[in-house]
Amino acid sequence: MRKTIATVSVSGTLAEKLEAIAAAGFDGVELFENDLLACPLPPEEIRARAADLGLTIDLYQPFRDFEAVPDDLLARNLRRAEHKFRLMERLGTDLLLVCSNVSPEAIGDDERAAAQLRLLAERAAGHGVRIAYEALAWGRHVDEYLHAWRLVRLADHPGLGLCLDSFHILSRGSDPIGIEAVPGEKIFFLQLADAPLLAMDVLQWSRHYRCFPGQGTFDVAGLVRHALNAGYAGPLSLEVFNDHFRQADTGRTARDGMRSLLALEGELAGTTHPCVPTGFAFAELADDGGAFGEVLGALGFTRAGAHPRKPVELWTQGGARLLLNATGAEPSLAAIGLDGPDPAGAVKHAEALLSPVLPRERAPEEARLDAVAAPDGTQIFFCDDSWLSDFPPPPAGRSGGAVTGIDHVALTQPWHYFDEAELFYRTVLGLRPQGSLELPDPYGLLRSKAMSDPGGAVRMVVNIAQVGSGDVPWQHVALACDDVLALARRLRAEHPGLLLPIPANYYDDLEARHDLGPELRELRELGVLYDRDARGGEFLHLYTVTVGRVFFELVQRTGGYDGYGAGNAPIRLAAQHSGHRSGGH
């Protein structure tokens, strides 16, 4: 299907927007009036600029507060419309979006509204222009798409049809199945936006929090399916008003919008995600040579081997594999390897969804490993077991280590790109969002979103920190353990400085909230945090101090616990800041 986007959805000047939209592969644009008004180019040049870039101008928008007005106002509104028709001729575009009237002067009279819309369509026809009428969710008298359709049918003019907008329909909780009552050729245009579920005034919600399909909670694909069933044959067009998108990089947002539409097409075609990962193959830590070795050794990891050609070491324990890459950089989490049934297919899928495939040099005898860049720059590798053959066969490892594998990995996103991250993990990796949280930090707020595959084998947590003027760029690798208390006991005895100290006040409160008996004393002594879910599932966890940007969490899940101990995160954050500020690790 043709793909278009409203110019208001991305940042920049109109010239910058058109360039980025074309580069992202869109076929055309909805030209947003404010972008035109602020543009120094005359309409004819905008038309030529778009054509040079291979873009059509599919719609001009919005024209407001036209219909259902007293007669004297009608004359003024028609005069206003004539100006826009002439402008559209200069732009070479033939479809005008008319939003339902929000003015207090509008009259709640369907006959009047329909007659005036018919008159508008007649005048428009003289300029080769057609009218797409849209019910705004906050329209004065017309706020529902089936009401708009009633008026369009009543007006009965070939140049008058509907514009449907998924936000206006789904934000009101209207059932989109009614779209199938509209003949496809009367749906002149289809605008798509998703949104998070927010309990606020719908106008504010629409103006600031819309996002691309797949980034929110609406079933946008379901709505599109109804439009296609009705016979709609026009473009899929993104129209998003979003405070973060306004500030973000133009090209990046445009690409992300295209990724959203490509994923939507896949969903419409009924294709399930072709290669959801089945587990963590490894996490790769970059360091300046040796920063992690001591911590990993203390945690019970064994240096299993070194890469013959690169300064990379493989450390293992149970099913957890960590690569230490001596890049000379600040210690950080550089890459994640994901196991899956079809690594080559996964890369192809990621590439089809516009993820940058990273160039990688390898010797001819080395295993082929392809990676794409996640929104925060972390490299995501798609693996089968062959990469292990790059390393010499490991010596007989120390047995009886507590760590059994990687439980989850948490990354901090640049704050403009939280929505992009959700779309990436959802569409490129096939993970599903588990929920979104806000966590108080001593110096701000952390917004956190957990994503996982259906089986919980691959769990990723994406955070954005809105913390003071500085950054909290912490990343962490959570290691699953089968006896976290035993591990904590050993670590407290052998490596007393390694673990993050937890305040005694936390345990007083834990005692007040839960009747844990003697177990509590052990948690307190070992500095282990505790959470319990509504069904009795339990979560025991603790943290190492931070090395560079990275810390490790040691976790143990029992009884089907599926969360991340979010209630304890503020305790952890405070302890980390305190260690940081007092010049600790």
Place this chain on the structure above:
Amino acid sequence: MRKTIATVSVSGTLAEKLEAIAAAGFDGVELFENDLLACPLPPEEIRARAADLGLTIDLYQPFRDFEAVPDDLLARNLRRAEHKFRLMERLGTDLLLVCSNVSPEAIGDDERAAAQLRLLAERAAGHGVRIAYEALAWGRHVDEYLHAWRLVRLADHPGLGLCLDSFHILSRGSDPIGIEAVPGEKIFFLQLADAPLLAMDVLQWSRHYRCFPGQGTFDVAGLVRHALNAGYAGPLSLEVFNDHFRQADTGRTARDGMRSLLALEGELAGTTHPCVPTGFAFAELADDGGAFGEVLGALGFTRAGAHPRKPVELWTQGGARLLLNATGAEPSLAAIGLDGPDPAGAVKHAEALLSPVLPRERAPEEARLDAVAAPDGTQIFFCDDSWLSDFPPPPAGRSGGAVTGIDHVALTQPWHYFDEAELFYRTVLGLRPQGSLELPDPYGLLRSKAMSDPGGAVRMVVNIAQVGSGDVPWQHVALACDDVLALARRLRAEHPGLLLPIPANYYDDLEARHDLGPELRELRELGVLYDRDARGGEFLHLYTVTVGRVFFELVQRTGGYDGYGAGNAPIRLAAQHSGHRSGGH
């Protein structure tokens, strides 16, 4: 009255919070449980730390989901409470805030709720603790303060009283006059927060958007007056949850809270603002020597004289006076002088409201000029006419200049401190907010708030820019004109590069919207922007290009127009970015 603040209202660790709260002059704190839990100090040390700082711990909070529960849950809740009573003994505090139950397990039965609250108060009394019961605006069964009072009266225990919170009462639209039905000694605590009027879920509103009294739209002083009439004799206590405050500087927020309470006390005492300014005495521009001279000359200003001792020149036109101070800094707006009946009184008032009075060196023969720092660092001088005597008497000026005075001054605030700015201009200068706007910028959003004295003689616009990664630190001085078209005509002819170019598309739209006739052609030719209000008042304005951080606006108001042409701001912003990026001024 005693003044206290909840520790959750400011950022930082508990130790940092206590220090900043004491430094700001508060008498005590409400200790927020999460701050305690994350604190590495034991309760006894927190108690000692507070005492050393001269702070009492007036309240421990919150205790949740206690009352109106099934019997088995009651036992668990009492156990939980006993832990908190023992903790409070260690902290040396005797008042516990109990919020109305929000849990789905709560039963809508007033008798049960009251009996359980009575039991809680009895147990508390054994530890010397009293209970302040508060209706949360989103409580499951109790969400209204008079309902809470009904339960407290029914429970009838001397150790059980009410906590009243202005947010929970005013956000629901409850009439606070009912407070006078409560005996003063049963109001155990009074929490104060203001908030902007937002149409959203009250829980989200409360958790993220509360602000200090005087920063929002609630009549907090009116509510306090009812509590005082009832006989309340406890502290005035601030309790604010605000995303910006969480990220802002601890000490600065604490001082701002104290300023809010001091201003509230003034309001309660019925004192009107003692020295509202009556006009702009001057605006002072810092530059690197000569940057502004050319622009001012072009605009028709005359160099009226130079300061005998400092590198400061006075430029005048009509009633507009600009000081050029060759500091060597980037061209910027450094100071504003305000005329008023009592400059010394104004400084005293500002100092009483904790505004930093700036040190100033002057020669003995020079006029005394005192200044305070506005939140963005701009110096605000309080003046009578005597400062003019520092300059030699001006030569006979060029007559017939179009500029008659300073219309308004616009400053850009650091974004964490938008609320602080409103409180400053409202309480220190006595200006009133005229309204708040969001303006699209090509690379973000601008939030803008206009403040003025009742007569419109002193108008200040405070902006915060949320624009990309970079800053838009523009400031501007708007000059009132009596014939802005004539001025524009002369400037276009004589100084073609001086004015910001306005796109032709803007005028096409203006023509569509208004039937301006031949006047439109003139606006278009001269690049003058136009606005009209609902009563026919008109606003003509245009802009110079930017010099350093500063540009000038030339404005003409007719027919009682009281706005700032906000609808045209996006056009201006786009033109400014374009000039900026293409390497223009």
